[in-house]
Amino acid sequence: MPSAPVRVPRCLSAPTPGWTTTAADVIVVGSGIAGLTCALQLRQHVGRVLLVTKTVLNEGSTAWAQGGIAAALDPEDSPQEHLEDTLVAGVGLCDVEAVRVLVTEGPQRVRELVALGAEFDRTDDGEIKLTREGGHHRDRIAHAGGDATGKEISRALIEALRRVVDDPGIEVIEHALVVDLLTDEEDRVAGTTLHVIGEGQIDGVGAAYASAVVLATGGLGQIYTSTTNPPVSTGDGMAAALRAGARITDLEFIQFHPTVLWLGEGSTGQQPLISEAVRGEGAFLVDRDGVRFMQGQHELADLAPRDVVARAILARMRETGTDHVFLDARHLGAEFLEERFPSIVASCRSLGFDPATDLLPVAPAQHYASGGIETDLHGRSSLVGLYACGECSCTGVHGANRLASNSLLEGLVFAHRIAADIPARIASGHLPAAREVVGQRGESHELLDSRHRLDLQRAMTAGSGPVRSADSTAEGLERLAELCALPVLESAGPKSWETTNLLHLGRVLSVLAGRREETRGGHVRSDFPERDDVRWLRHQSVTVTPDRFATISESTPAAPHLTNSEHSVGPSGGLSVGGSDFPVGEFDFPxxxxxxxxxxxxxxxxxxxxxxxxxxxxxxxxxxxxxxxxxxxxxxxxxxxxxxxxxxxxxxxxxxxxxxxxxxxxxxxxxxxxxxxxxxxxxxxxxxxxxxxxxxxxxxxxxxxxxHTRRWADELGGSGAMVLDTRKTTPGLRALEKYAVRCGGGTNKRMGLYDVAMIKDNHKLAAGGVAAAYDAVRAAYPGVDVQVEVTTSAEALEAIDVGARFIMCDNMSVELLRATVDAIRATGESVEVEATGGLTLEVAAAYAATGVDYLSVGGLTHSSPIxxxxxxxxx
Ligand SMILES: Cc1cc2nc3c(=O)[nH]c(=O)nc-3n(C[C@H](O)[C@H](O)[C@H](O)COP(=O)(O)OP(=O)(O)OC[C@H]3O[C@@H](n4cnc5c(N)ncnc54)[C@H](O)[C@@H]3O)c2cc1C
Structure with missing residues (x-):
């Protein structure tokens, strides 16, 4: 397996900043759904937002979105069903908590978008019209203007922005291209270098500083010869974050849209998309002989998830020796097609195809980057001060493959979360005020001339396209390395910066694509045609180290979700094994x-x-x-x-x-x-x-x-409770023993006295009661989680009353524990409950059935036989 021989410079070759500004609290980069929503929300909570965008406000993928935005708006639908469809599409690599956030907050965010002015298509009785797309088991896609959803959302957001543009709390600069991120001496992101052209009042490259930077720069589709993405999708934000040292995750998971109009062999750049919604309305795929080939491939046939359809098309193309298949929408009729899909019909007709009378030639093309800048549920990246939102981020909601119409929703939902988090972090002092930093930029002379962009795109398409192999990715990498070594004849500027961004991302993507020796998500590995959950049910992340080498780490998803039982391993030795119940592989080996x-x-x-x-x-x-x-x-x-x-x-x-x-x-x-x-x-x-x-x-x-841990985990299986370890570990071996607990299917309570506060009887006694102890911890260590040990229901309620959200129920009988859990749940607060003290395997199931979240067992680490x-x- 190849290691990562890729070096990435600290920054792009660019003129020294000729101007500086520290006027903004937050810089938002990009004006798609993510950037616009974020900026509009932020301006209500911080002193000043600077929104910059590379060309004009409505340039970006958002305005191109056709199908719609997914949300459980129908009373018959539910966030849970939306969650399940999303997890299936993500092939085991979604972060379930991130998906839960997406699907539960999504409906409200869509309603707010409507309130802001976005006009979705309506039924005769005035309800938002909902349709279905690939991978969805319900009608939950809201659309606008038939197939012009993105255009309408973009219009509504830009109008909302224009309504406040005279507000001193927000400044908008168009034709402003972010080149790189600026970091302070503690590696916190403190601003960006920015190239402003033309109409902006400041010109050339400058430095803009702020407490936080939100990258909402969209995807990287221009890395391939053929894509549905517009020309601005050159991965600038992802590449800048990579160079600054942020963790980039799941970059190899590229979604290739199955039905992109095929315009002939030499056609490159942005290609017309035939939305999934056309299949949602009844169109179907046929091969060159007119044979329907999706039936029998998946229960949803032509409406199977994108990866399934794209793979089936690629297979049929291989079998028939052609470079496209056909979409048949003729039976839908001209009148319906023109009303429901006006933009698609117009675009096809302008290119010489009439969907009402012709079969449409289609083939998969790059469509979406499922990975990107890794973030948590607040949109925070691995670098303090840097947030990422929308397609450039990797929040974990897409896993290995995005469910149709979830990306507009992701930008919307997480923009709100970021706009809530940043003001709070500024107020709590976690994000310092905008300040100029000097001497942190570093020097770079690396640049790839823009005239080599097509070479790069060809190398990526052949190397890490929808069908890849060890040989193709290695050859792609070799070609990209050759491009790196070419002399630079062009002066630094937007075109060469964009091309170099594609180069940096392309090299990293190719390394990850080469390492992933399995077929999952949007791509096929011709040399590893099967999914391999034992080795590859994991994410790959890349971080550039201070010596500028891209290093790769692997992690398993927080709660892997597999739906294809043939890929999980059967029971062995009386213990459950990897697969859907317990992940196998690396668990952050210390x-x-x-x-x-x-x-x-x-x-x-x-x-x-x-x-x-x-x-x-x-x-x-x-x-x-x-x-x-x-x-x-x-x-x-x-x-x-x-x-x-x-x-x-x-x-x-x-x-x-x-x-x-x-x-x-x-x-x-x-x-x-x-x-x-x-x-x-x-x-x-x-x-x-x-x-x-x-x-x-x-x-x-x-x-x-x-x-030992697995025996407990098996005993608790299905109850919803997890087994926890304690600090009763062998001196010197704590990190390793706690790692072993994770491998067994348990979880770790705290690493030591330093990371979580645990208020026990002695603390209460010495501090003068639970309220005094709780308040003292909160005042001294505001960011630290606090857990409170109780022995009665009354004590539990008292602790919740003072603010505790983690209650340890010590040495309670099953009956008392059940009553205490009921009393805690009745408060309506979100409280985690742990049973602790004297638990044995024999009583584990009874304790778990009380509804607790955790059972803590010191014996996992102090009494396990080898x-x-x-x-x-x-x-
Ligand atoms: C043809 C097509 C159809 C689609 N259909 C759907 C659909 O039906 N439903 C759905 O959910 N998703 C759909 N998608 C995907 C979805 O549109 C995008 O994932 C989503 O709009 C991304 O939003 P964003 O705000 O993250 O990025 P974008 O909308 O791409 O915006 C990125 C912004 O960043 C700016 N920018 C980039 N680099 C820089 C830089 N260096 N400096 C300053 N600014 C920069 C760009 O100019 C742009 O303003 C579709 C995509 C395409 C291309």
């Missing part, structure tokens, strides 16, 4: 702590660094090479597998013994049965034998904790 523990363990075993193994070094020749297996001697769940390679590397480095390769057969979190091979080692026999005890000590101890694991040299 590398630093592991390395510290390994060094200490080797000191114990070998003597002070470097130490020695007198038996092995004396009896085994240094040049002898052997293979070995790490094998389970009992049924259980493995944890700590990443430590194996780290132990053998540490031994070989300390003692100068030969190298050993490690191939992992079973990842952390997976269940094993006695006799299963967990990993294979090959290399210097000395290193293998010297490392043996240390690696087995770590692996068997952590696997014991994971196995899982028997051995290392055997092969004959």
């Amino acid at each position: 590398v630093d702590e592991a390395e510290r523990v390994i060094e200490a363990a080797l000191d114990e075993d070998l003597g002070a660094d470097p130490g020695r193994d007198v038996t092995t070094l004396a009896t085994i020749p240094a040049e002898q090479l052997r293979e070995a297996v790490v094998v389970a001697r009992a049924d259980g769940v493995v944890a700590g597998v990443p430590a194996i390679a780290r132990v053998v590397d540490a031994v070989s480095e300390r003692l100068g013994t030969g190298c050993v390769d490690v191939v992992v057969e079973i990842p952390d979190g997976a269940a094993v049965q006695r006799g299963d091979v967990i990993a294979r080692l090959s290399g210097a026999t000395q290193t293998i034998l010297i490392a043996e005890r240390t690696l087995l000590n770590i692996l068997s101890r952590l696997s014991g904790v994971a196995t 899982l028997d694991i051995a290392l055997d040299l092969e004959e």
Whole structure:
């Protein structure tokens, strides 16, 4: 698997800023649905907003959106059903909490958009007309002007902006292109460099500073030869965030829209989209022989999720040796088509196709970037002061593939959240006032001339397009590296900056596409045609480190959701395994702590660094090479597998013994049965034998904790309650043992005394009561979560009354606990409840049935027997 040999500069080559402004509290970049909504909301809560946009206000994907905006507006529909459809489309990689936010806040946000002036199509009795699109099981797509939804939303938002444009609280600059982000000495984002052309009162490149920057710069469609995205979609915001060190996630998940009008081989740039809504109204796909091919592929046939339809089209194109298929809408009739899809019909006719009489040639083309700048539920990126909204962000709502009409909704919902968060963070002092920073920009001479843009697009389309492979992504990367090395003949300016942004993103995207050895979401891996949940039910994130290398990390989704049972693994050894119930793979293995523990363990075993193994070094020749297996001697769940390679590397480095390769057969979190091979080692026999005890000590101890935790998790399965660990951990091993709890399917309570406040009886006594203790913690550490331990219902209610939102019910009987949980829920407050004290597996289900959220079990880490694991040299 290739590592990431990609270097990304700190900034683009650009003139030194000739002017500076610190007039705004917040800079919003982009004027699509995300940027406009954010700016309009923010101006009501902060002193001054600066909204900048690259060309004119209505340029961007928003104005092109056809189908509509999805929201559970029909009384028969529900956010829960919308959530379920969204999760299915996201193929296991959605962040369920982010989706919940989207679907529950969405309907209200759409109604507010209507109140603002957006005119959606209506039924005869005045209700918003709803239609259906691919992947939706209900009619929930609100549309405007038939197929001109985005245009209407854009118009309404821009009009709302114009109504307040004389307000000193907001300034709008068009033709203002953000080049890069500016950071302060603590790596907080403090502003942007900005190139203003033409009409703006300031000209050339300048520096604009603010407490926060919101990137709402849209997608990156122009990275491919053919896309539905407009010319401004050059990934500028994502690339600037990448260069500044923000975490970029799921970038390889590109959605290729299945039905883009095919205009012939040489056609490049923005291509006309034939909305899914046309299929929603009854159009269907046929191949060159007129054969319908979506039936039998999916329960929703022609209305299956986009990835399914795009894949089916690509397969049919391969089978028939053609570069397009056809969409048949003729039976819908001219009158209906003209009324329902006026823009599409006009666009097709202008290009020589009449949907009422002709089959429309269609093929998949780039449509949407499902990944982008990673954010939390408040739109905060990994860099303080930087927010991202809309298509340039990765909030987690789309997973590996966006559900149709969810992107306008995402921009709307998360813009409101960002506009609520920033003023609060400014008020609490988390975001400092706008201040000029000097000397943080760095120098760069890297630029790709705009005349190479088509070369870049071709490399990306062939390398990481809808069909990819190890070879194609590697060749694509090679071609992009060649482009990097070309001499720069053009002076720095919008065209070369945009092209270079595409280059930076293209290189990272290609690396991630190459690493993902499976088919998921919008693309097909021709060399790995199946989805692989065991290895790849995870996100890939990229961060550029201070030495400018793009480094990749992987993480599993917070609550993975799989719908295709053939991809989950069956039970093993009486314990449930990976798949829909428990994720397998990496769970943020604590590398630093592991390395510290390994060094200490080797000191114990070998003597002070470097130490020695007198038996092995004396009896085994240094040049002898052997293979070995790490094998389970009992049924259980493995944890700590990443430590194996780290132990053998540490031994070989300390003692100068030969190298050993490690191939992992079973990842952390997976269940094993006695006799299963967990990993294979090959290399210097000395290193293998010297490392043996240390690696087995770590692996068997952590696997014991994971196995014990899994028994609890299985016992609680279906109750909605989770098992939690405590601080009763082996000194020095806390991070690793808590990691093993996560691998087992449990969760961590707190890492130590520093990250969560826990008010127990002694604190209440010493502080003078629960209110006094709670207030004291809040005053001293306002950002820290507070948990309060109680022994009666009355105490629980008292704690909630003073503000507590996490209640630990200590040593209660099942009956008392049930009554306490009922009393807590009756308050209507959102309170998490934990049962603690003296819990055993025998009573776990009864306690879970009381409705608590967590059961805390110190025994997970203080009393788990090891899982028997051995290392055997092969004959
Ligand atoms: C043809 C088409 C049809 C679609 N149909 C639908 C649909 O029916 N339903 C749906 O939900 N989604 C649809 N989408 C997707 C949806 O339109 C977009 O995902 C969404 O509008 C993105 O909104 P945004 O505000 O994030 O970005 P955009 O609307 O793309 O706006 C980005 C803004 O950022 C500005 N910008 C970019 N770079 C810079 C820079 N360096 N400096 C300053 N400004 C910059 C741009 O000029 C623009 O103003 C469609 C997309 C297309 C292309």
